[in-house]
Amino acid sequence: MKFAVIVFPGSNCDHDAYHAVKHVLGEDAELIWHKDRSLRGADAVILPGGFAHGDYLRTGAIARFSPIMQEVKAFAAAGGPVLGICNGFQILLEAGLLPGAMLRNRGLHFRCEHVHVRVEHTDTPFTAAAAPRQILRIPIAHGEGNYYAEPEVIERLERNRQVIFRYVTASGEETEAANPNGSIHNIAGITNETRNVVGLMPHPERACEPAVGSADGLVVFQSVVKALTLAPAAVSAAASVLEK
Amino acid sequence: MRARVFVTLKPSVFDPQGTTVAEALHTLGYGAVKDVRQGKYFELDIDAGTTDEARRLAAEAADKLLANPVIESYRIEVTA
Numbered sequence: 020m021k022f023a024v025i026v027f028p029g030s031n032c033d034h035d036a037y038h039a040v041k042h043v044l045g046e047d048a049e050l051i052w053h054k055d056r057s058l059r060g061a062d063a064v065i066l067p068g069g070f071a072h073g074d075y076l077r078t079g080a081i082a083r084f085s086p087i088m089q090e091v092k093a094f095a096a097a098g099g100p101v102l103g104i105c106n107g108f109q110i111l112l113e114a115g116l117l118p119g120a121m122l123r124n125r126g127l128h129f130r131c132e133h134v135h136v137r138v139e140h141t142d143t144p145f146t147a148a149a150a151p152r153q154i155l156r157i158p159i160a161h162g163e164g165n166y167y168a169e170p171e172v173i174e175r176l177e178r179n180r181q182v183i184f185r186y187v188t189a190s191g192e193e194t195e196a197a198n199p200n201g202s203i204h205n206i207a208g209i210t211n212e213t214r215n216v217v218g219l220m221p222h223p224e225r226a227c228e229p230a231v232g233s234a235d236g237l238v239v240f241q242s243v244v245k246a247l248t249l250a251p252a253a254v255s256a257a258a259s260v261l262e263k
Numbered sequence: 264m265r266a267r268v269f270v271t272l273k274p275s276v277f278d279p280q281g282t283t284v285a286e287a288l289h290t291l292g293y294g295a296v297k298d299v300r301q302g303k304y305f306e307l308d309i310d311a312g313t314t315d316e317a318r319r320l321a322a323e324a325a326d327k328l329l330a331n332p333v334i335e336s337y338r339i340e341v342t343a
Contacts, residue, residue, distance in 0.1 A: 077331055080331070120331050122277065122279070122334065
């Protein structure tokens with residue numbers, strides 16, 4: 020199984036994601052430059068964290084014009100699993116692959132710390148190996164993670180079970196204090212309607228080994244292996260669309 | 264033609280930066296400042312025959328790139 024990790028100018032978590040997939044998970048991984056026009060047969064795509072294009076204009080606003088994003092869009096439309104982490108999530112929002120937008124954190128601070136998030140649903144390729152309502156202790160590092168969408172969009176996300184990760188306390192309670200940035204409904208991550216594109220602000224790739232303080236994030240990548248092993252048809256469908 | 268594009272957060276969207284600036288102004292003694300909304304300002308130098316054409320181009324640019332319609336709205340002023 021092969022993961023593509025997209026590298027934008029200003030990405031700084033690309034090697035963390037590569038390391039998590041290649042060396043911890045033990046699957047194949049390839050770094051792909053944003054000006055490339057091929058995902059080179061990848062089975063899953065990761066848009067890593069960082070500050071793509073310097074976050075000029077708005078976070079993720081310029082990255083959506085990178086040539087590789089046309090391939091990522093086609094891959095996602097064909098059902099291929101796409102994960103956006105932190106800045107990658109912001110790029111998915113600006114590219115229209117996920118609904119909503121990010122505002123500056125409530126309180127304006129850049130928050131860099133471990134938080135607890137609860138896995139709300141396990142029927143996505145990035146949560147398939149998690150236990151229902153499993154609580155993950157993984158780090159955040161962002162200044163603009165205050166998720167916002169119009170009330171009707173939030174209502175639709177909740178109704179369709181598209182909120183995938185929520186900030187909670189260590190014991191799983193959804194409180195204001197557990198919310199590091201002011202996100203509506205403590206939202207830390209969402210999926211699209213077809214549930215193959217997932218974006219989240221916390222960094223699971225930075226929490227894949229006990230040596231870095233937590234290995235809770237590894238389940239996100241193990242999920243891809245589990246999901247694609249169970250439903251290989253979806254992957255080959257995505258791959259065949261891209262070959263045309 | 265010059266188009267000035269003012270991008271601001273929609274009234275329904277909380278503006279933590281604007282609120283912080285307002286609080287700082289209150290600390291300076293400007294209690295008369297009731298609220299602050301922070302935004303972005305763009306000056307576009309446009310090759311266009313008429314102000315209407317320049318306005319149309321600026322609006323397209325704002326719709327497609329300068330503003331994020333999920334959270335922001337914009338206002339345009341055009342001068343020859």
